[in-house]
Amino acid sequence: MKTYLFIFLFISSNLLAQQTKEWVNLLENPEFPMSEELKPENKLSEYSHFSLEQALAPKSDILGYIGSDYRRIKVDIKSVSKSDKIANPYFIEGNTTVSNNTCDFEGTIIIEQFREFMHMDYGVDSMYADAGYKAQGIAIGKYLFAENPKQKHVGTFQGIITLWWYVDKDGSLHYSDLGKHYSDRFKNNQYVGTWTEYGKTESKTCNWGEYRIPFSGDLDWGAAHFL
Secondary structure, three states: OOOOOOOOOOOOOHHHHHHHHHHHHHHHOOOOHHHHOEOOOOOHHHHOOOOOHHHHOOOOOEEEEEOOOOEEOEEEEEEEEEOOOOOOEEEEEEEEEEOOEEEEEEEEEEEEEEEEEOOOOOOHHHOOOOOOOOEEEEEEEEEEEEEOOOOOOOEEEEEEEEEEEEEOOOOOEEEOOOOOOOOOOOOEEEEEEEEEEOOOOOEEEEEEEEOOOOOOHHHEEEOOEEO
């Protein structure tokens, strides 16, 4: 793994702090509490032995935007590997494309919370009632991705990531695709953060995710469609 930047520094700008606060508030006070209400306990120590390598790898194209003018950003995560020395860091490699400019990046996700949902979601008409799920919930972490400084128009991405998961009847943790085929609210691997060009202090909003983009405004037309 090449090194562009790798002391994990989480530098909070006003923009990043505001977005993070709003996102966490949405998680803690969901619009649909019967399926999304969280238990208050952080069960990080209980779940840290699970590997999220497969769950953090996207299962679909990533939708994203950058800046106040909502420019399209494509994010391609090529590699996810769990630290073999510390429980919660994951090393990420990939690239981003804005217009015709593609840049490589590498970075770290550090998982800080595992939270279980208060109520189990068994799908439409309880279609998964006999599946034997032991738990459902989210993992919350911080990320810092650094683009290759030898390329053009490069900087750092940082923010908060939320991953939806479930534990099956055999005790294995999986990326949650429950609701993918029947819920317009389905989403996963949601990144809320900023991009800051090297050598500058002003940051731009940069959010992305699978099936939904956090705080995407008029880009989201509902019914699982985006502009």
